[in-house]
Amino acid sequence: MNFKLFSVALATTALIAVAPAAAEGVKIGILNDQSGVYADYGGKGSVEAAKMAVEDFGGEVLGQKIEIVSADHQNKPDTAVTIARKWFDVDGVDMITELTTSSVALAVQDLAKEKKKIDIVVGAATSRITGDACQPYGFHWAFDTRALAVGTGGALVKAGGDTWFFLTADYAFGYSLEKDTSEIVQANGGKVLGSVRHPLNSSDFSSFLLQAQASKAKVVGLANAGLDTANAIKQAAEFGIVAGGQKMAGLLMTLAEVHGLGLKAAQGLVLTEAYYWDRDDKSREFAERYFKRTQRMPSMIQAGTYSATLSYLKAVKAAGSKDTEAVANKLKELPVDDAFAKGNVQANGRFVHDMYLFEVKKPDESKKPWDYYKQLAVVPGNQAFPAAKDSGCPLTK
Incomplete structure (x- = not known):
């Protein structure tokens, strides 16, 4: 075998061996406060809501299994960025959502822009997320200041x-x-x-x-x-x-x-x-299913996480790909109508709803x-x- 060709083949094999596992399945990360001041506000309840969205969607998209991973950022931006960086670079996470605490959300949104990954903020409030700090793949879902x-x-x-x-x-x-x-x-x-x-x-x-x-x-x-x-x-x-x-x-x-x-x-x-469990038939149906799993009615953060996860999966399906650019475009194109809210996503990533x-x-x-x-x-x-x-x-x- 030609030595140069052999060397190229070895190098290619090595690159494949160390590449992130992004190609396998669709992975969604729930990054929020699970033990501190905002633990009841979103916390592990938001993780459960995201799992409900995956189940309601059917458990797979584009023939690939959907996986939810989660972590506690402890309301520390540096901790959140460290977790998010590993998720993006090593664990093949495609999208991060929830992101309670505005300082955390802004820091992770900057990283998502750098890595060309989608983030959908649910639990943080600052209007800067879709204002001066907006980025092409960043979204803000439930509410803002x-x-x-x-x-x-x-x-x-x-x-x-x-x-x-x-x-x-x-x-x-x-x-x-x-x-x-x-x-x-x-x-x-x-x-x-x-x-x-x-x-x-x-x-x-x-x-x-x-x-x-x-x-x-x-x-x-x-x-x-x-x-x-x-x-x-x-x-x-x-x-x-x-x-x-x-x-x-x-x-x-x-x-x-x-x-x-x-x-x-x-x-x-x-x-x-943005949401109250007893407002209409749609909100009640979701809340009653959520209650059976958690023994609590969902907050707007938890219902919003369900909606953000479901909307992301619908966008992946509509795009026919996990490609960030294509999925971000579909998120801004597709109307939203689910148990959480009904509305449309603007060019700045803001989901507009009543x-x-x-x-x-x-x-x-x-x-x-x-x-x-x-x-x-x-x-x-x-x-x-x-x-x-x-x-x-x-x-x-």
């Missing part, structure tokens, strides 16, 4: 809550939620009297709540989430903030936090969500387990989310 601001902030100002003070989580998500809500409050004629930042996973909100109380603002806006929101609401009750005439606004609250607080503590809170303004029921208004919300209003998708050309995403200019 602007949609929450339009829903809760806009409604409370119109109802007379025209002065605000914010308790803000001290990282990207909190800043974005405070900024977006402040803009909506001011656009509706309200004023922001001040704000204070608190560390993620705080156990003691006393000094922050005292500042909010001293501000005499009509609304105390909680620009935080998960256990931070629940703890702030519990401690606010101890300080008599609501009893003293101020209103607490949970700017990002889900069913999980309301369930953890109980109706006695959470009653009267106004909040905005949002819902809810009020938490009083204990005597609840007629069955998990019967927590009464719907106040529908926020149409084109009001909740900006058009792609107005989002600040460089891809749309």
Whole structure:
């Protein structure tokens, strides 16, 4: 054998031997907080929701088996990027979703752009994901800080809550939620009297709540989430903030936090969500199947993860390939209509769908387990989310 040809053959064989396992099957990674402040918010429940999507799709696509892998990023961007890099480079993961915690989502989205892989953010809120930080293969699914601001902030100002003070989580998500809500409050004629930042996973909100109380603002806006929101609401009750005439606004609250607080503590809170299990026949059917597996009703993060996973698989099938470019194009082309929501995906990767303004029921208004919300209003998708050309995403200019 010609020595040069033999050497080329050996080199080719070696390359094949060390190539990532990307060619085998379709692999989806669920990367989120499974042990910390956001564990109930999405956590292992989101993994279960993704598995439901795979089962509902049929377990395979393009003749290849679909596999779900998952990991706990512990709300640390560096940990998340290390996991995501290994998934992309070594384990052959094709798409990463959920990505609770905005700092994590932004970091993984940058990596996904570098690796030319798809990421679909569900659990993180910052509107930057499809704004100035957008990328060609990045998507944002369930909600964002602007949609929450339009829903809760806009409604409370119109109802007379025209002065605000914010308790803000001290990282990207909190800043974005405070900024977006402040803009909506001011656009509706309200004023922001001040704000204070608190560390993620705080156990003691006393000094922050005292500042909010001293501000005499009509609304105390909680620009935080998960256990931070629940703890702030519990401690606010101890300080008599609501009893003293101020209103607490949970700017990002889900069913999980309301369930953890109980109706006695959470009653009267106004909040905005993309999904509620008891809203219609479609949402109920999915929720009842989810409950049988988890003994809990799904939050909008968990239902959103189901939708994101199912939509990705439909896009792979429609593209006839796992090729990132082709699948990303199909995600932006195909309409979405599932148990979570109905709508379309914009050029910046933003899934546009209706949002819902809810009020938490009083204990005597609840007629069955998990019967927590009464719907106040529908926020149409084109009001909740900006058009792609107005989002600040460089891809749309």
